[in-house]
Amino acid sequence: xxxxxxxxxxxxxxxxxxxxxxxxxxxxxxxxxxxxxxxxxxxxxxxxxxxxxxxxxxxxxxxxxxxxxxxxxxxxxxxxxxxxxxxxxxxxxxxxxxxxxxxxxxxxxxxxxxxxxxxxxxxxxxxxxxxxxxxxxxxxxxxxxxxxxxxxxxxxxxxxxxxxxxxxxxxxxxxxxxxxxxxxxxxxxxxxxxxxxxxxxxxxxxxxxxxxxxxxxxxxxxxxxxxxxxxxxxxxxxxxxxxxxxxxxxxxxxxxxxxxxxxxxxxxxxxxxxxxxxxxxxxxxxxxxxxxxxxxxxxxxxxxxxxxxxxxxxxxxxxxxxxxxxxxxxxxxxxxxxxxxxxxxxxxxxxxxxxxxxxxxxxxxxxxxx
Amino acid sequence: xxxxxxxxxxxxxxxxxxxxxxxxxxxxxxxxxxxxxxxxxxxxxxxxxxxxxxxxxxxxxxxxxxxxxxxxxxxxxxxxxxxxxxxxxxxxxxxxxxxxxxxxxxxxxxxxxxxxxxxxxxxxxxxxxxxxxxxxxxxxxxxxxxxxxxxxxxxxxxxxxxxxxxxxxxxxxxxxxxxxxxxxxxxxxxxxxxxxxxxxxxxxxxxxxxxxxxxxxxxxxxxxxxxxxxxxxxxxxxxxxxxxxxxx
Ligand SMILES: Nc1ncnc2c1ncn2[C@@H]1O[C@H](COP(=O)(O)OP(=O)(O)OP(=O)(O)O)[C@@H](O)[C@H]1O
Ligand SMILES: [Mg+2]
Numbered sequence: 001x002x003x004x005x006x007x008x009x010x011x012x013x014x015x016x017x018x019x020x021x022x023x024x025x026x027x028x029x030x031x032x033x034x035x036x037x038x039x040x041x042x043x044x045x046x047x048x049x050x051x052x053x054x055x056x057x058x059x060x061x062x063x064x065x066x067x068x069x070x071x072x073x074x075x076x077x078x079x080x081x082x083x084x085x086x087x088x089x090x091x092x093x094x095x096x097x098x099x100x101x102x103x104x105x106x107x108x109x110x111x112x113x114x115x116x117x118x119x120x121x122x123x124x125x126x127x128x129x130x131x132x133x134x135x136x137x138x139x140x141x142x143x144x145x146x147x148x149x150x151x152x153x154x155x156x157x158x159x160x161x162x163x164x165x166x167x168x169x170x171x172x173x174x175x176x177x178x179x180x181x182x183x184x185x186x187x188x189x190x191x192x193x194x195x196x197x198x199x200x201x202x203x204x205x206x207x208x209x210x211x212x213x214x215x216x217x218x219x220x221x222x223x224x225x226x227x228x229x230x231x232x233x234x235x236x237x238x239x240x241x242x243x244x245x246x247x248x249x250x251x252x253x254x255x256x257x258x259x260x261x262x263x264x265x266x267x268x269x270x271x272x273x274x275x276x277x278x279x280x281x282x283x284x285x286x287x288x289x290x291x292x293x294x295x296x297x298x299x300x301x302x303x304x305x306x307x308x309x310x311x312x313x314x315x316x317x318x319x320x321x322x323x324x325x326x327x328x329x330x331x332x333x334x335x336x337x338x339x340x341x342x343x344x345x346x347x348x349x350x351x352x353x354x355x356x357x358x359x360x361x362x363x364x365x366x367x368x369x370x
Numbered sequence: 371x372x373x374x375x376x377x378x379x380x381x382x383x384x385x386x387x388x389x390x391x392x393x394x395x396x397x398x399x400x401x402x403x404x405x406x407x408x409x410x411x412x413x414x415x416x417x418x419x420x421x422x423x424x425x426x427x428x429x430x431x432x433x434x435x436x437x438x439x440x441x442x443x444x445x446x447x448x449x450x451x452x453x454x455x456x457x458x459x460x461x462x463x464x465x466x467x468x469x470x471x472x473x474x475x476x477x478x479x480x481x482x483x484x485x486x487x488x489x490x491x492x493x494x495x496x497x498x499x500x501x502x503x504x505x506x507x508x509x510x511x512x513x514x515x516x517x518x519x520x521x522x523x524x525x526x527x528x529x530x531x532x533x534x535x536x537x538x539x540x541x542x543x544x545x546x547x548x549x550x551x552x553x554x555x556x557x558x559x560x561x562x563x564x565x566x567x568x569x570x571x572x573x574x575x576x577x578x579x580x581x582x583x584x585x586x587x588x589x590x591x592x593x594x595x596x597x598x599x600x601x602x603x604x605x606x607x608x609x610x611x612x613x614x615x616x617x618x
Binding site: 318319320321323324325326327328329330331332335338339341342343344345 | 456460469
């Protein structure tokens with residue numbers, strides 16, 4: 001199968017894909033799904049416990065099942081972007097992990113735009129059956145030779161009792177690409193959803209505000225993001241977590257740096273049940289006065305016995321820290337890059353080892369950004 | 371040739387004049403002690419020598435090994451051989467002490483130095499922590515001297531190494547600074563120089579200083595034997611020094 005990927009994916013695109021964690025060689029991966037513009041390659045899986053189909057194929061194979069899950073967590077008429085996905089020919093993946101199966105190796109997917117001004121419209125569905133566990137790494141990128149495009153991705157995720165899903169997204173888009181993910185997550189009793197979002201190259205606009213429904217008791221949702229916004233880029237990102245299950249827990253942590261771009265970091269926690277715990281943490285660092293960072297934390301409580309908090313801080317990079325490092329013989333640029341990389345510490349993500357390396361590589365690419 | 375020569379230096383911080391015409395020469399291998407009351411500008415002098423732009427040089431020159439470094443960035447000065455142990459260093463999130471140590475040590479061929487010096491300063495357990503983050507007062511001081519030892523600069527600017535440090539740790543720091551300033555070497559072989567700021571004078575129990583200077587009202591006054599100046603301050607306090615200055 002790697003042979004097919006190698007045949008279909010041109011050399012010059014492979015490096016870019018590798019940057020966002022997608023390995024054409026499929027080393028250390030349990031399954032792969034690739035979307036080049038609107039052409040689907042694969043999908044293929046090496047494990048019988050992980051079902052991976054194109055969404056079109058899944059609709060043919062399981063029409064009733066799909067009807068039960070699609071467009072329930074994200075409404076088709078939510079906005080013009082979801083509406084355009086409703087009207088498009090369905091492309092995207094369907095992932096279902098069998099009950100009790102705990103996948104060791106991550107499943108990888110890549111959404112790749114390789115034609116100028118291409119509008120990529122995607123619909124994904126993930127169903128984690130009871131007691132299952134999976135790490136997904138999604139690489140989203142456009143080719144170097146592409147300047148403008150649109151990526152709209154609707155993703156609906158169901159995590160049943162005692163199941164676990166970690167969902168890591170690494171983005172690397174061209175300057176004029178518009179990125180509009182629309183995501184809904186349902187989390188049942190004792191189940192966990194972890195989202196990691198890493199984007200350090202910017203794009204015209206990235207706008208994402210997933211809603212996570214912690215319906216089950218003792219369920220948990222974690223949203224981490226590491227953002228670097230270069231000049232001329234806009235990020236409007238965050239997460240909303242609705243804590244409906246008793247003892248459910250949510251954590252939203254965002255670290256963003258503006259190197260001249262605009263960042264709006266949102267977070268919304270809604271506590272509805274007894275003994276829920278939720279924390280929102282948003283730190284921003286400005287490297288110059290060309291950009292801006294706006295932190296918008298919202299806490300909403302509907303039960304007296306909730307424990308909800310937030311911390312937000314935005315400031316410029318500490319000169320004192322730069323000079324401290326310079327006094328040890330480190331150049332100003334290198335000092336800034338060290339502090340920036342320290343600020344975007346991948347250790348906060350708690351990634352599985354196979355993915356951690358990819359993410360670290362991505363963050364290290366920042367060295368060439370100053 | 372002196373290692374450091376400061377000529378008629380005027381420094382301003384946030385628009386406020388701090389130093390008003392400093393002249394100071396440090397010879398190769400020399401250790402000098404800098405005294406002066408709180409807030410007089412001792413640390414500011416170090417900051418200016420190290421090259422922090424906040425400490426604006428309004429007039430005068432700093433010459434290091436015969437080169438005018440007055441307008442060089444701090445990193446160049448560090449690479450030329452100036453190092454500083456900070457009175458109050460910042461903590462830096464996400465950068466490990468080990469990571470910084472490796473960068474400092476990267477131009478030396480011996481990788482064991484980190485291991486050796488971190489054990490010497492009881493910091494081997496701190497290497498994996500973020501720089502200074504949550505370090506105790508004494509740990510911060512040890513970490514500063516540890517980094518200086520790795521750097522091994524020709525000129526060490528050591529700002530209050532023993533303030534707030536317990537007896538046992540002062541002894542560790544004293545020995546480390548002795549090593550840093552080549553105090554074990556014979557005079558003719560001694561190459562590293564240092565300026566040490568102290569209020570307690572305790573560091574003088576561990577190493578001999580060649581000279582002492584007093585900083586008062588933005589000027590260096592009263593040079594002489596470091597121990598004698600220290601004893602004078604102990605007896606009379608700084609007020610007497612100020613009076614003495616007026617008489618002059
Ligand atoms: N970064 C700064 N911003 C504003 N004022 C400063 C700054 N650094 C120093 N100063 C001021 O300059 C003066 C000299 O400070 P400095 O730290 O050099 O004194 P010092 O002699 O080292 O005192 P101490 O013995 O208390 O350490 C003080 O009045 C101090 O408040
Ligand atoms: Mg001081």
